[in-house]
Amino acid sequence: MSKLNWHDYAGDRFYDELIATSGDPRPAAKMLCEYLAELDSDELAEHKAAAEVVIQAMGITFTVYSEGSMIDRAWPFDIVPRVMPLPEWRTTEAGLKQRVQALNLFIDDLYQEQRIVRDGVLPAEVLAQSANFRPQCVGIRPPHRVWAHICGSDLVRDGDGTLYVLEDNLRVPSGVSYMLENRNVTKRVLPELFATGRIQPLDDYTAQLYDMLASMSPRAGDEPQIVVLTPGIYNSAYFEHSYLAQQMGVELVEGSDLVVLDDDCVYMRTVDGLKRVDVIYRRIDDLFLDPEVFRPDSTLGVPGLMRAWRGGKVALANAPGAGVADDKVIYAFVPDIIRYYLGQEPLLPNVPSYLCLFEEDRNYVLANLDQLVVKPANESGGYGMLIGPHASREERAAFANLIKANPRNYMAQPTLTLSTSPTLCERGMEPRHVDLRPFILSGESTYVTMGGLTRVALNKGSLVVNSSQGGGSKDTWIVDV
Amino acid sequence: MLSRVAENIYWLARYLERVEDTARLISVNSHLLLDFPKASGLGWSSLVTITGSEALFNTHYSQHDETSVLCFLCGDRRYPGAIISSLAATREALRSTRDVMPPSVWEEVNQLYISVCKQVGRGSIPRNRDAFLNGVIRSCETVNGMIAGTLSHTQVRTFLTLGQQLERADMTTRIIDVRSANLLPRGTEEIMPFETLQWMSVLKSLTGYQMYRQQVKLGVKGPDVLRFLLQDKRFPRAVACCLWRLSNKLRELPRHAPALTAAKRCLAHVTGARVNELAREPDLLNAFIDRVQIDLNELHGEIGHSWFTSFECVDSQVQEQKQS
Numbered sequence: 189m190s191k192l193n194w195h196d197y198a199g200d201r202f203y204d205e206l207i208a209t210s211g212d213p214r215p216a217a218k219m220l221c222e223y224l225a226e227l228d229s230d231e232l233a234e235h236k237a238a239a240e241v242v243i244q245a246m247g248i249t250f251t252v253y254s255e256g257s258m259i260d261r262a263w264p265f266d267i268v269p270r271v272m273p274l275p276e277w278r279t280t281e282a283g284l285k286q287r288v289q290a291l292n293l294f295i296d297d298l299y300q301e302q303r304i305v306r307d308g309v310l311p312a313e314v315l316a317q318s319a320n321f322r323p324q325c326v327g328i329r330p331p332h333r334v335w336a337h338i339c340g341s342d343l344v345r346d347g348d349g350t351l352y353v354l355e356d357n358l359r360v361p362s363g364v365s366y367m368l369e370n371r372n373v374t375k376r377v378l379p380e381l382f383a384t385g386r387i388q389p390l391d392d393y394t395a396q397l398y399d400m401l402a403s404m405s406p407r408a409g410d411e412p413q414i415v416v417l418t419p420g421i422y423n424s425a426y427f428e429h430s431y432l433a434q435q436m437g438v439e440l441v442e443g444s445d446l447v448v449l450d451d452d453c454v455y456m457r458t459v460d461g462l463k464r465v466d467v468i469y470r471r472i473d474d475l476f477l478d479p480e481v482f483r484p485d486s487t488l489g490v491p492g493l494m495r496a497w498r499g500g501k502v503a504l505a506n507a508p509g510a511g512v513a514d515d516k517v518i519y520a521f522v523p524d525i526i527r528y529y530l531g532q533e534p535l536l537p538n539v540p541s542y543l544c545l546f547e548e549d550r551n552y553v554l555a556n557l558d559q560l561v562v563k564p565a566n567e568s569g570g571y572g573m574l575i576g577p578h579a580s581r582e583e584r585a586a587f588a589n590l591i592k593a594n595p596r597n598y599m600a601q602p603t604l605t606l607s608t609s610p611t612l613c614e615r616g617m618e619p620r621h622v623d624l625r626p627f628i629l630s631g632e633s634t635y636v637t638m639g640g641l642t643r644v645a646l647n648k649g650s651l652v653v654n655s656s657q658g659g660g661s662k663d664t665w666i667v668d669v
Numbered sequence: 670m671l672s673r674v675a676e677n678i679y680w681l682a683r684y685l686e687r688v689e690d691t692a693r694l695i696s697v698n699s700h701l702l703l704d705f706p707k708a709s710g711l712g713w714s715s716l717v718t719i720t721g722s723e724a725l726f727n728t729h730y731s732q733h734d735e736t737s738v739l740c741f742l743c744g745d746r747r748y749p750g751a752i753i754s755s756l757a758a759t760r761e762a763l764r765s766t767r768d769v770m771p772p773s774v775w776e777e778v779n780q781l782y783i784s785v786c787k788q789v790g791r792g793s794i795p796r797n798r799d800a801f802l803n804g805v806i807r808s809c810e811t812v813n814g815m816i817a818g819t820l821s822h823t824q825v826r827t828f829l830t831l832g833q834q835l836e837r838a839d840m841t842t843r844i845i846d847v848r849s850a851n852l853l854p855r856g857t858e859e860i861m862p863f864e865t866l867q868w869m870s871v872l873k874s875l876t877g878y879q880m881y882r883q884q885v886k887l888g889v890k891g892p893d894v895l896r897f898l899l900q901d902k903r904f905p906r907a908v909a910c911c912l913w914r915l916s917n918k919l920r921e922l923p924r925h926a927p928a929l930t931a932a933k934r935c936l937a938h939v940t941g942a943r944v945n946e947l948a949r950e951p952d953l954l955n956a957f958i959d960r961v962q963i964d965l966n967e968l969h970g971e972i973g974h975s976w977f978t979s980f981e982c983v984d985s986q987v988q989e990q991k992q993s
Binding site: 431 | 671761769776
């Protein structure tokens with residue numbers, strides 16, 4: 189059977205993560221590409237099948253809703269890792285730490301004095317219309333003054349090779365378990381390459397997460413009682429909730445397992461009776477957390493939870509209200525936010541953004557809809573977006589009306605020529621677009637995962653990497669060249 | 670440990686035990702039928718009776734032949750006690766308890782489920798019945814081995830044992846009930862030569878033949894088999910042995926008095942049984958088994974009440990908490 193020749197790989201239209209325009213592997217990817225070139229197509233197919241068996245056996249799944257019922261699907265995984273050189277990663281890591289540090293100061297300020305609005309850096313109307321600003325959180329001082337303890341920022345690389353931050357997920361970012369499991373699968377499938385010792389390990393995320401959560405406990409001294417709060421097995425990220433609880437050795441609870449009593453403390457219902465809970469890593473959105481304060485019809489949350497949190501009797505990660513900074517309009521202000529709070533220039537660039545809120549920007553957006561990507565301020569999972577170049581005339585016209593009706597809710601960015609990475613497809617190795625989601629933990633100190641979750645748009649030409657819409661993922665190697 | 674998780678663990682163990690016991694039951698019946706003449710009247714329908722599912726079976730199947738019964742017991746999702754259904758329930762319970770169970774257990778159950786779905790998931794009967802049933806049994810034994818070898822002796826294990834032993838005791842009483850009803854002497858001379866064979870089959874359904882021969886040196890006789898299966902404290906599938914182990918586990922839990930009382934009551938009934946009389950009188954035996962099953966149900970109720978749903982009086986528990 190024929191072997192792989194990287195010079196036949198048609199990756200030249202976009203920036204490719206592994207293969208340079210010359211057709212030769214980039215230095216950090218040399219080891220991997222040479223290994224793959226040694227395999228014939230049957231052997232490659234065997235590796236792919238082996239990975240599928242491992243994924244099925246390990247039960248790595250995500251849940252999708254289809255016609256009213258719940259289906260557990262095997263996690264779509266590509267065996268060819270994405271590679272990044274260590275020095276580039278070090279710069280990226282520093283940029284992420286800087287960014288999240290500034291964002292936390294920003295959130296803290298918004299719920300205290302709002303100096304940034306007073307000083308005219310953030311327009312008052314942007315804040316006034318923020319869907320994720322929670323008046324219930326004003327005046328609260330969480331431990332370490334950190335609100336977004338777990339952040340997942342999406343990075344993309346443009347045609348010229350620059351890495352941009354595309355968005356920050358500060359509410360309940362998911363994907364970290366897949367990052368860890370992708371590594372486990374890859375280790376089983378390509379063990380030879382790990383023997384070189386040049387691929388940086390990423391094992392200690394859950395230990396770091398545990399330490400960070402423990403550092404927030406309101407009861408100093410005692411061993412803190414930490415729990416992961418899940419909406420339940422029907423949630424698409426249930427696998428991850430369970431995985432994290434298991435890896436940290438803490439209880440995985442549902443809202444009905446918890447109760448807040450008159451002393452404002454949170455207890456869980458155990459076989460031994462009620463047991464006090466100190467720290468809750470919640471994977472439920474703000475609005476479902478506490479029916480006494482937010483949506484009264486929520487059965488996922490715990491009545492009285494906000495009371496316990498405000499009273500300092502329990503710590504919540506992420507803090508309610510942290511999502512205010514994950515608004516895509518606020519996003520456009522992040523470079524200014526970094527300058528304002530830290531007095532530093534941003535190390536990682538933002539994608540240039542046009543805010544429909546401003547008349548000049550809006551006119552530009554409406555005149556150039558066929559070239560721009562337009563996003564609503566508060567949607568996630570790739571929903572409600574317009575990808576101008578791929579949209580029909582009717583879709584664009586409909587979107588123009590949406591923008592005119594509520595300009596504050598929309599922002600636009602140029603259509604990036606997202607980078608590709610070699611992916612094993614039906615017809616062999618083909619380029620597919622990728623992004624990267626590193627995870628940043630903030631507590632007493634800040635920690636960034638080694639690399640992150642590389643998501644890949646498995647459909648040819650597609651730019652959508654979300655698992656709910658035909659996306660998959662692959663292992664991410666940070667390689668010491 | 671969370672009450673909700675404890676309840677899931679308990680059910681997980683019951684379902685898993687049900688999968689194994691059902692596979693053993695079918696396996697032994699298959700072998701037994703090969704030895705019997707058609708005239709004996711024995712057939713596949715007794716399996717449906719043992720599992721207490723005649724009504725459901727009759728709704729969906731018109732014949733009591735091998736194919737129908739096997740389809741029903743192995744791969745019919747409409748029947749909650751079918752191997753595939755119990756296994757699906759085991760897997761669902763595991764999904765919500767993965768954080769406390771060894772990961773290898775999930776992998777094994779998940780694999781078994783996928784394999785069972787492939788073999789009998791579409792209303793077919795397994796192509797190689799022996800290999801299929803042995804695979805299921807072996808896989809369940811593997812899970813129990815993983816639990817024995819890697820799960821710490823915490824409350825997780827306590828609730829697993831409670832579920833497993835209760836389910837096992839229940840299955841043993843069912844088998845005694847139905848099998849023996851067919852067996853007991855009713856004056857039909859032609860069946861007599863097969864009586865020993867049938868008592869042997871009762872033992873074999875419970876994988877107890879070898880252990881029986883070791884402990885009871887005499888031949889295979891009704892009263893001895895009954896005594897062994899009801900009252901033996903060393904054979905793992907004997908009702909008394911299950912209750913004995915279960916009682917010991919109950920003592921590890923807080924507030925165990927009501928459940929322990931129920932377990933002791935059941936144990937007293939079982940150990941006090943006059944097996945010679947029971948072996949002679951089908952109606953007495955039937956009434957006796959009914960009594961034991963009521964005991965087991967009450968025990969199940971006490972377990973649920975003590976540890977799964979006992980939060981009506983939250984405040985008194987907080988008081989308890991503060992004092993301890």
